[in-house]
Amino acid sequence: MSKITNILIAGVGGQGILLASEILSEIALRLGLDVKKSEVHGMAQRGGSVVSHVRIGEKVFSPLIAQGASDFLLSFEKMETLRWQGLIGPQTVSIINDTRIVPTNVNVGIDSYPEDLDAYFQQNMKKYFLVDASQLATEAGTIKATNVVLIGSLARLMHYDKQIWLDVIQEKVPPKTVAVNTKAFELGYNAVAQ
């Protein structure tokens, strides 16, 4: 079987994760590749953990990524980077939004947020990038474009033509926000070095 590219996207409900996986899948389709994407809706919309699996290749069967087999991880929140750690291997290239969203259970003192995440990333991940996406999105014009900043970073690290990413993003975002999102994409693209 030819090589399949596995992309895991993780974060918190409401962060625009579904749009990110939507854009990736659409790109795969335009490249004439087979693609399967899997995510679970419902409860996750209410501030819960959200994950999306995207698998791209000549022929894709399973919609789910196997143990340790993620090629890329796009993480929208620091702690959520590790929620699906069973799917992440040492070889996984990760883009991590350098932001903390504290769960309500932590806020009311039932649980605590892990403090040593940076050290953990450093020890266990071969290649990862911390991107201050919210800051870059704000620079682009609105914090709401955080997800597009992160997609921009992912685009830099994946081998697809940059123009296809831009085309798909410009089609998928609301017409009024095309300029802002294009800028957000570029800022994200330039935030990581190949």
Add this chain to the structure above:
Amino acid sequence: MTQTTVEYAEKVLLSGNEAIAMAAVDAGVKLASGYPGTPSTEILENLAKYRAVYCEWAPNEKVALEVCIGASFAGARALSTMKHVGLNVAADPLFTAAYTGVRGGLVVICADDPGMHSSQNEQDNRHYGPAAKVLILEPSDSDEAYHFTRMAFDLSEEFDIPVIVRTTTRVNHGKGVVHRAAPLDLSGRHCSLEVNPQKYVMIPAFARARHVVLEETLNKLRLHAAESELNRTDMKNDRSVGVITSGASYQYVMEVIPENWSVLKLGMIHPLSDDVLSRFCSSVERVIVVEELDPYIETAVKALGFKCDGKNLFGLQGELNPDLVAKGFGIPSSSTTIPAKALPPRPPVLCPGCPHRGTFTVLKKLKTFVSGDIGCYTLGVNKPLDGIHACVCMGASLGMAHGMGHVLSGAEKKKVVAVIGDSTFLHTGINSLINMVYNKSTGTVFILDNRTTAMTGQQENPGYGTTLMGEATNNVDMVALCRAVGVEHVYKGNPFDTVKLHELAKREIERDELSVVIVEKECVLAFREIIEEPLTIDALKCIGCKACLKVGCPALVWDGAGKKVTVDITLCTGCDVCVPECPVDAFIVPEKKNRGEV
């Protein structure tokens, strides 16, 4: 998406639910009725966008299926959608529709949820095939969801039987490439009435005859299954192992299966073809059945006298995935993962500004025992609200509270209250309220009316004001409805004014007669206009007592360093539920622009 011109044989990226909607349009469906339920909800939402099909939300699944049966009897193709537990509600008409058969193709999409991503159980609805004696097809991805749904309508008409297309969460919400086929043109087909009581009126004498016909139909379907392309065999020369599988499990099998193993993929789940199973099992040395949840196929294989492995390798609970299937096959994993690190959970919570927060804050202070129901408000079970103490199925809260009330006494009896949402109340709660009136309950019922079916994504319901197709419509008047069934004490409360709501709730719980409190405020996600300016906290006043955090609002953030609470102004909707909790009046509340008194 308005469908103007029809493109043929295109390749599109669709979720299983989008694929089913497109299949329904392409199969010439005229009417669709369902009740929202994850993971089935988006089918009707997508279908409604085509405008070519009349679509509606029914108050419950039984009604939805009955509407479709009616359309089918008049000659139209009809589609009913629901989640697995919804079929329990619709089971009554389904079992008899198998006897009457159909006129226009009648298809039920039933979306199971192995792994319970958002359900109260993980029942395996394949058992409805033998129980209800209907045809069941099971697709394994978006492409099959499209093609199987189209075939379901043809088979329904050809064999005069209702067809269930059984999906699972991975198929409904997974996305994949769909190869669309040329739409069928049924515009020439006219609906009409057909008087044929022997077929459509199931009095015992007629039903007895129809049962004979139904068993004959099932036998014909067994023969059809033996030849149908829905069941596919891929035989390898090496005959050491053969795998039987279906649905999403097929995709996991194909991902990890050794090249020399043979596969039987079943698309027709009921009736199973003994022939197909026997042929396959007798041509391989070892049989392994890979299926999620119950040993449905495994039992059939064993009944034919073949030995097989199945549940002994894969277990009875939850979803499968490539790793679990490989493990069951005994294929060692070559992957390495990064070392595990303990993380706190991140469960879903009531949204900032959610009207249910106020009600639970009040009920907690009154130390009630809450007989709860299925909906957003079920999230009130989590800390810090701890607000739900029993919850079984849609519409059960009132009945359970009534039952508890009849066997408890004194203070314990008084503690029990029922809590139910508006959509759930109209789904099946109303029947229990009638029972409470008739059988002299003295309980208290809280209807949390946020005017929408919020949990599944804010779908319209009879209290919303518009239909699924976007037309303005009548609104159920909850107060008048409760009065009409005989409740004397019906009151309205405002969940954002917890001080007043507390008084009202306390009074009604004390009352030795049945009462209904309708706590009324729109869902903050569906009706953005209720959002007010965010609050702030006067840091000089805040003493860091954390009393406000007990309402469990995500917008309230504990600043450990400063030992104070702050408000995340991007989240706060200015609902004021936290305000009365503060002992030192630290909240700074901007003036309200659109808060009317209830």
